[in-house]
Amino acid sequence: MASSPGAPKTRSSAEFVESSVLEAIVPAKSDVNVEEELRSWNGTVEDESGSILPTISQRTVLLLDEQLSVHVVFRTPLLDDAILRSYLARLVLNLEAYAFSTGPPPEGEPKAGPTKELIFSTTIKDTEQPSVVRHGEGEGAQTFVMWKVEAFIARPQGRFHKPAVYFQPMASFKPASTPKRVDPEDEYLPSRVPTALNLLQAFENDPALTGVHPRLSAMRINKIAPSATSVVKEMVRPIRSGQRPLFRVLPSLIWRVRYARVHASLSDLSLLVSLDLEVASYATYDVRIKKVDLTLHGGEVTPFANIHDPQAVHKPGDQITYLYKIRPDVGADGTPALGDKGHYLTMTVSAQVLMSPTCHPNISIDWKTPVDFTSATEQSASMLKTAHRLSTPPTAQAPSPDGLPAYDTQPPVPNDTTPNTINMTLTISGPPTVTVGDTFTWTVFITNRSPQPRNLAVLVIPRRNRHSDKPHHHPRPSTAPSTTAAAPAPAEKHLLAAAVVDENVVYAQQKSARTETADLVCLTTDIRLGPLASGACYTADVEFLALGTGVLGVESVRVVDLGTNQSVDVREVPGVICVAKEV
Known part of the structure; x- marks a missing residue:
């Protein structure tokens, strides 16, 4: 039918x-x-x-x-x-x-x-x-x-x-349906299949083998793998495709992110983020921005008072700016918790493009970029040193030749100043508390304020033993026979002083001398740098070992100009409190 x-x-x-x-x-x-x-x-x-x-x-x-x-x-x-x-x-x-x-x-x-x-x-x-x-x-x-x-x-x-x-x-x-293929248990020796050629058959009649019949199958040398093309793949048939129209593709939004340091406390590592969204002018389509969101992995984002209207229509060429404050999570040492590569700023934008009265496509932007907060940390450390130097009150009297004046308190250099005058700024910072037996580091920041390059050496002068000049026992009176020398002629000049021959005086000085152990040992002998250009700066580390408890320090830090052999001692150096280890 x-x-x-x-x-x-x-x-x-x-x-x-x-x-x-x-x-x-x-x-x-x-x-x-x-x-x-x-x-x-x-x-x-x-x-x-x-x-x-x-x-x-x-x-x-x-x-x-x-x-x-x-x-x-x-x-x-x-x-x-x-x-x-x-x-x-x-x-x-x-x-x-x-x-x-x-x-x-x-x-x-x-x-x-x-x-x-x-x-x-x-x-x-x-x-x-x-x-x-x-x-x-x-x-x-x-x-x-x-x-x-x-x-x-x-x-x-x-x-x-x-x-x-x-x-x-x-x-x-x-x-x-998928046909089932029965795989042999041993693909090298399948059943009902003639055995492969014996490669050692020519040695069967060798009298040296004394009756041994060697055998090596050719399949052990050249493995015949089963075919990878299954029956299913051979039976799969493609279906014909129709026409493939081409579509031009254009961006509707262009964005740019800029960062700036926040003028706040030195311990604040926040950054000011400026997000600029621009409607592409060559697309010639109006855009309605529905949502703009910024998130920071390993930190928080605080938006400013941005007036965002999701119903506003932006023309081609318009630029919209959004301001945010981002702050990373800070570790125990005051640095970013995730380091210099762990913080990511993610931008999410949802918008609608008005291409025609009947075509309103939606766009969704999800963009991610790393943020490096370590540069802000380094800048904060430099600002901390500057604040430490500025916090020292200037003295009303003339500066002592034993110390270097601060950066802001140093008087202007007169025109008749010799070029050999040392004109440096020295800033020293270190930990306030250390433990006995542990090493710690001072950071020395040197700035060359002279108009010429300098080759410098920095040495740490240990604290002097002030008890060496005060004997505890008075020397006994001298019992040695004294010798009286004749007065020399007025024209005669002696190049050497008279030798000390009174053994009582030498004995008393040696017995009254006190032997003290060093409480603070400098492990860095000296620092040599240069040539340091005019206006340039240098940062060096000086390592110390604390051996005693209490408030420890050094006598001074000496800066020597290796070109002119001039030196100056900086006596206003920080101290450190050394505490004993907890048992």
């Missing part, structure tokens, strides 16, 4: 594959109903090589960072519902988007590079239920199966001149 016109026919899988077409469509309207548009189509086709849905107009321009709805349309001749569902269950659908250049690169730029780049890829899962629409009657009746896929137009990593994007849907038809 012949089937009636328009009734679904029973087709084999081969006919189903050969007569089906797959195509990706991007409608020009944001809220288009593809099913209603398809039902209202009269079936007229003006161009046989055009789209399988000619009644739906498509977009010509796409935007970077756009959340796009792509309709994957599968067209096949009219089939019975049960057969159609069984065939659709065997379909494997993929959708990919590629970016490539549509023009040659500018002059001077290398032409080498990738021809295209994959920016989006997804697989349509079996759980996603498609829309099925039957259209037409008689021999021209067809079935349209449509899937709606949310694609993201990511920014390509490569540089493409006049970039464009195209979508490539791919579908393959799996077999109804």
Whole structure:
């Protein structure tokens, strides 16, 4: 019995594959109903090589960072519902988007590079239920199966001149059942297969082997691996794809982030962030910015009083600035908790582009960049040294030649000053408390304020023993015979003094002398630097070992000019409190 016109026919899988077409469509309207548009189509086709849905107009321009709805349309001749569902269950659908250049690169730029780049890829899962629409009657009746896929137009990593994007849907038809292949337990010695050639057969009659029959199978040398092409792969059939329209791609928003140091306390490592969003002028589309958000990994972000109106429409060329204050998490030592590479600033922007009265695509920007707070830490350390130097009150009297004047309190250099005068600024900083037996470090910051380069040496002078000149016992009176010498003539000059011959005086001096141990030992003998240019600075570390408890210090820090051998002692040096170790 012949089937009636328009009734679904029973087709084999081969006919189903050969007569089906797959195509990706991007409608020009944001809220288009593809099913209603398809039902209202009269079936007229003006161009046989055009789209399988000619009644739906498509977009010509796409935007970077756009959340796009792509309709994957599968067209096949009219089939019975049960057969159609069984065939659709065997379909494997993929959708990919590629970016490539549509023009040659500018002059001077290398032409080498990738021809295209994959920016989006997804697989349509079996759980996603498609829309099925039957259209037409008689021999021209067809079935349209449509899937709606949310694609993201990511920014390509490569540089493409006049970039464009195209979508490539791919579908393959799996077999109804997977044949089972019985693998032998031992692939080297399968059953019912002749044994391989014996490579040592020529040595069987060797009298030196005394009856031993050596054997080496050729399969042990050249393994014959089983074929990797399975029967399933041979039976998978691809489905023909329709046209692939090209879409120009443009950015709608351009952003820039700038950082500035916050003028606050020295221990505050916060940075001022300026986020500039600019509406691209060459896109010629208005933009409505819905949301702008900044987050810091390993810290906190505080927005300023930015007036953000999500309903405001920004014209091409407009620039919107947002201000934020970012502060990292600080460790026990006052430095950023995650170091110089652990803090990341993430920017999230949601906006809507008004391309036409019926097309309002949405864009979503998720951008991340590292933030280095260690430069702020180094700057804070330098400012701490400057504050320590400025906090020393200047003396009203004339400066002592034993100390260097501070930077702000030093009088201007007169014109008749000799070039050999040492004109330096010395700042010393160190820990306030240390433990007995531990080493610690002083940081010496030297600035050359003289108009000429200097070769310098820095030495640490230990504290003097002030009890050596105060004997505890009075010397006994001398009992040695004294010798009286004749008075010399007035014209006679003695080059050497008279020797001390009284042993009582020498004995008393040695007995009364006190021997004291050093409480603070400098492990750095000297620091030599230079030539240090005019206006340049240098930072050096001086290491000490604490051996006693209490308030320890040194006598002075001596700066020696190696060119002129002039020296000056800095006596206002910091002290350190040394405590005993806890048991």
